[in-house]
Amino acid sequence: MNILLDTNIIIPLEDTSRILDTSFAELRKLSAEQQHCLYIHPIQFEDINRDKNQERQKIVLSRLRQYSQIENPPILSAQECYELGLSQSNDNDKVDNNVLFALYRGAVHLLVTNDEGIHKKALRIGLQDKVYRLEQFLLLLRRYTTVPFSFDYTGVKERFLYEINKNQPFFESLRQSYAGFDQWFQKCAADKRKCWCIENGDGNVAAICIYKHEQDTRLTDNGEIISGRILKLCTFKVDTMARGKKLGERLLYIAFDYCVKNKLDWVYLHTFGEEQKTLVGLCLDYGFYCLGKYKQDDVYIKPMKLMDDNCGSLDSLIRYYPYFMDNESVQKFIIPIQPQYHEDLFPDFSSMKGSLFEKDQSLYSCQGNTIKKAYLCHSRIKSIRKGDIVLFYRSKDRKSIQCMGIVEDVLSSENIDEVFPAIAKRTVYNYSDLQQILKKKTLVILFRYIALDKEISYQQIAKAKVEGYIQSIRKIDNQQYSALIHEN
Structure with missing residues (x-):
């Protein structure tokens, strides 16, 4: 992957004589081992050149020149700045906005910065999942090293x-x-x-x-x-x-x-x-x-209640989670999921429930702790969109529905550099497993997890007129959904 580094990660500008943070040294080491390319943005040199302390400027520039620069980076125009809702009242804003714009345009896959202003802007334009703090990015790199960093x-x-x-x-x-x-x-x-x-x-x-x-x-x-x-x-x-x-x-x-x-x-x-x-x-x-x-x-x-019926399904979920909209304007789907993946993704419904080891988190992956999850499959369905409801049908053993999700985003790809940034904060797939999955075009469904109050049995599913074997993703109508969720 191509990783863009903000200068505040590379250099403690206020004290250039200080030894570089060991965290950054680890970042460089792990990035090299995993063959990630580290970049800086050419506009960052403008920021350094404004420093009136010539000695400090000289030291900082010498450090920056160790890194490759983004070639012909996209330049943020006044019109695009306005359309994205970014403020640009000074030179610092200009630098930050153009660094973020390079990520927005796809010049790099991820941005690493400890600048809170950039993190807030990333949230505003929907890039928050691709902008990491140094410690967050280190955790991501450690997960994909040959020696796993696991905690019990x-x-x-x-x-x-x-x-x-x-x-x-x-x-x-x-x-x-x-x-x-x-x-x-x-x-x-x-x-x-x-x-x-x-x-x-x-x-x-x-x-x-x-x-x-x-x-x-x-x-x-x-x-x-x-x-x-x-x-x-x-x-x-x-x-x-x-x-x-x-x-x-x-x-x-x-x-x-x-x-x-x-x-x-x-x-x-x-x-x-x-x-x-x-x-x-x-x-x-x-x-x-x-x-x-x-x-x-x-x-x-x-x-902790729905307060605005006028906002869309996805906006409603973000504001009022775990409450959500499920009216007729929202599409509904049933997704079959094999027991081993259900156990991993939804530990609240694990077979370990009620056993002596139920509370031992070392038995579960960290994605079991998340609200924001990712589901990967090779379905060719193209109609799922943001805000839709997906019901997860556990196949083979239980043949029931115990949990659901509200779709945040959908991606269809076989490019690991495209899929990896989208799911990295949500799953624990290692790099080799992901490469195997992506040998074929893969449907990635990003969703927020909702647990159902009651298990919906196979008999209840049939009673709702969802007929036949559920072997692939299936769209259901609002009447079938209501029979499953509201009448059971």
Whole structure:
């Protein structure tokens, strides 16, 4: 793949004498081993040439010249800048926009940057899945090395806080950012507060969400009261050594499911500082928005009910997940899936459920923790589009439907450089497996996962007049869908 690097990854501009980050050294090493090409954008030289410190400029330019430049990169015109909704009020904006535009036009496959401004712009123009932070990209590279970087974790547990040792290293960053953390934790424990947590093999916390019920609460400094039943995610953290296992996404899924089952109206959390920028990105992707400030914190909130019937199916899903639109304007399909892939993709319905090992996460792949998933097959169907509903029919053994998805995007390709960036954040296919799959043109369905309340049996499927063997992707009409989902 062709990888575009932002200068903030290559050079600590504020201190050119500093030794380069070991993370970047690892990036170069793994990229070379996996035969990825690293590029910089020619416009980045303009940025460096404006530096009035001649000595620093000389050092920086010497470092940049070690990398290949994109040849004849696309130039962002004022018209295209306007159409994409990008702001360009200064020279820095011009550089950032053109770097992002190279990715938009397909000059490279991925962009690696720690610039929050670029990440926000990427989200605005739909490129967020192809823009990585340095640590995110390293996790991706490690996954495809010959020596797998795997971690053993037990499952998600609900525990009283007094069951947890708060002196674990996991809590040290929380203690440093919040002077009263120990006293607060002790009070919560005394109040018999609970949390959802994931532990590693040593019994220490790898990820945690401490939650609290509220009602009609002032959430920001402006005094506005949010009415209704509210879930506050007081502490939401994944250990740095556990990044890449999608544990944060798993905890967020449980929080949403908890809100649905308890008929809560809102869910919110506070964020503060650099450490939580990944959490902010995750929240924005699932419909949270910044309500305002509470002291030094940003307050992010999400409605746990459908509030706008006028938006499209996909927009509705992003804003209000796990709620979704399924009216007659939305197409519905049944997709057959073999048991081994069903087990991997949907561990909530695994055969391990209820067994002694149910909570052992080392038995599941990280894609089982995700809400955003990918399904690959060799179907020739071309009618599936964004916002459609897909029902997954587990063939051979159960012959039933237990889960569904709302389509985010569809791709048909046999080009690994096209498919890989689209699915990399959602699946754990290794490179060789993906190459085997892509020997034939492959249909890639990107979707958001929804668990059904009840299993739909083969008999119920037949009763809904979905007749015959389900051996390939099949479109069903709204009446059949309603019989399956709303009448069972």
